[in-house]
Amino acid sequence: MTDAVSIPAVAGSGPGVPKTARGERTRARILKAAEETFGSLGYHRAGIADITRAAGVASGTFYTYFVSKEQTLRELVQEMGRRLRAHLERETADAQDRLESEEMGLRAFLQYLRDNPALYRVLQEAQFVDESIYRSYYESFGERYIRMLAGASDRGEIRPGNDEVRVWALMGISNFLGLRYALWEKEMHFDEIVATVSDLLRNGLASAGAREKR
């Protein structure tokens, strides 16, 4: 967070950081077009030509601001991660406790994904182009998440447990529900989804009668 101010992200890694406002605009247009194109065609099917066409610039212009297709994907993943994180923080700011925060976070995530479907595809494809960026995406996500669970655990809001494992479980839940209900079939109301997960987190899956053991 602190470095978000002093370091202009990884943006400075391009062959030429734009020096004029016009250049800045063009660079942004291309990055946006890359997001759309990767999102719709997929990273591998998307050619530089597709991106520049979508951006309305000549193909060579891409290389005025980006070193390579792959490097652009990296930058995109980081930027999209930043945006998502900012969205989630904003949307969960009013939560009274962890459980409520989980509910608000899940709903916010589903909405965000429905509005930004490219996020999912770009992220998933990045996984096999450069695993490290994908890992760092989830690990940076996970670390904060773990701290939040630990805090909630200390405050007695949630049961003690292995927070790392629980965090990855929770991220898995969001991820799959997002894929299924925010990207594939959008017929189910998010309230229903959130309520179901909420029940799972508040009461578990087991019926009261099956709750003993371990």
Added chain:
Amino acid sequence: MTDAVSIPAVAGSGPGVPKTARGERTRARILKAAEETFGSLGYHRAGIADITRAAGVASGTFYTYFVSKEQTLRELVQEMGRRLRAHLERETADAQDRLESEEMGLRAFLQYLRDNPALYRVLQEAQFVDESIYRSYYESFGERYIRMLAGASDRGEIRPGNDEVRVWALMGISNFLGLRYALWEKEMHFDEIVATVSDLLRNGLASAGAREKR
């Protein structure tokens, strides 16, 4: 195995279905090599030449048995799905109830993934090559799963709820934990993971005091 008869168009597809035992062996060698190669290099980086080299045959031989690289991926996903399902069914056969089945299933999945890391990558990459095969993989998986939850619900083993949503949540949990602990870092004992998830499913995430609401 039985469906290999009913869906021959997909399972045994290829310009020439092998008629000799030797041909059968060659085809199997190539498919195995494709699995390994897709698993290690990834679908896009893997070339037909890499596959045939790994299989120990000439590059042209690939097309004696397979229509295309993409079609091969499809076949692979189906076969890998079948194998995984068979494994899980075998490993959860002795479960006394749904919760126990969940525990055994998760452990079995983690083990399987650790032993067959290619499964994850092949499946994930297939998602963007042909979404339909990926969806049908999870949907066919999900349908059985939903029926199981419904049965357990009827038997009073688990709380009533939206089974479809719960199934996708559960699949998300397995998937992420598998990626994190069976593929990336293998330092955590599966017992710990299963216990944590088990606690979540049996008692929820919330502490007893925070359990009211809805």
Added chain:
Amino acid sequence: MTDAVSIPAVAGSGPGVPKTARGERTRARILKAAEETFGSLGYHRAGIADITRAAGVASGTFYTYFVSKEQTLRELVQEMGRRLRAHLERETADAQDRLESEEMGLRAFLQYLRDNPALYRVLQEAQFVDESIYRSYYESFGERYIRMLAGASDRGEIRPGNDEVRVWALMGISNFLGLRYALWEKEMHFDEIVATVSDLLRNGLASAGAREKR
């Protein structure tokens, strides 16, 4: 010389050494076409497409046998050097002494260059693509040459002197005369050229009266 038998030159560095006679023929056709194309258009202006067109094969076929344009240039220089050396050895075999050998060698070189004009251009351009190959071309040439002068010096055929310097001077003479009279303007009879150089080598440039000093 000895390795010319056991090691198939640098030819084996291509992506695929041809395994069939047909492949052997194609590879040779491409290399020949590369020589012609580099010779006429020059290394930089010559595209792979020019080469393959001249060879009568598809553009991709080039990469069946060669790793890159640059690597091909390297191989070409080595092969052309070998051929020239073989030619000179053949043509100077009957020389009675060093001076006669110089005459026969110069004439043979001029003739060879006139018949193989590509040699000059390919070699000169290679100099700036990969200096090492150019240096090794001349140095391997020079080493033999030095030994010959040393032998002649021992036998009293030539004046004692710094053989290395003399060799480079002699190579410079051939080179420039070749460029001027075998490539640019072919109007002068080689006899005249050889006679002039011969006089220079036998009697020096200075008139008898100016011959003292040092």
Added chain:
Amino acid sequence: MTDAVSIPAVAGSGPGVPKTARGERTRARILKAAEETFGSLGYHRAGIADITRAAGVASGTFYTYFVSKEQTLRELVQEMGRRLRAHLERETADAQDRLESEEMGLRAFLQYLRDNPALYRVLQEAQFVDESIYRSYYESFGERYIRMLAGASDRGEIRPGNDEVRVWALMGISNFLGLRYALWEKEMHFDEIVATVSDLLRNGLASAGAREKR
């Protein structure tokens, strides 16, 4: 210097001949940078951007003073040739006779090349970019040289002979010795080189006993 007036079309070519002193300076800076860049990277590897970066100006500024990369090379060759010729004339001014002039000229050439290594590369590469400029470089050089030999011949300083051939032989000697001892390996003292060539020119290569014939 004087011909800068008579051949303005070539020497001062450019879309806009600089009118201000500042423009003059910029143009000179770019030309100097071109020399350095062509010399170090080579004509083909050197991009306009490399040149302007070295000159400390924006890339577009190049075209304020030069028509094209190729045209710049041409101008450079001419200028470098002029400078070399001026240097040689200065350094050989005190020579008493032709032989001494050859010695002083060779030494001066070696020194000049060692101090201006770009000369060699720029010249050699120009050869295949525009043969005519290369030819005219050597031919203009050669013509003066021939006249000098003819004069020396008339004065009885050197043996009569085909001066054109001898001139090209002499230029070849300088060229190769320069490459070998002023650019590649600088370990040998120029005195030794000059002495060796001097002996060759004064007494020939042949020992006294082998001097008959023709």
Added chain:
DNA sequence: AATGAATGAGCTTTCATTCAT
């Protein structure tokens, strides 16, 4: 005059697929 963004033709290289043997 000077800047730096923008252009787009052209290049080398890859590789799934087909063909000839």
Added chain:
DNA sequence: AATGAATGAAAGCTCATTCAT
């Protein structure tokens, strides 16, 4: 059935040059 050579479309990328400011 099997081989490996041959294909050619397409991709990513470069860079001399032009344009807008």
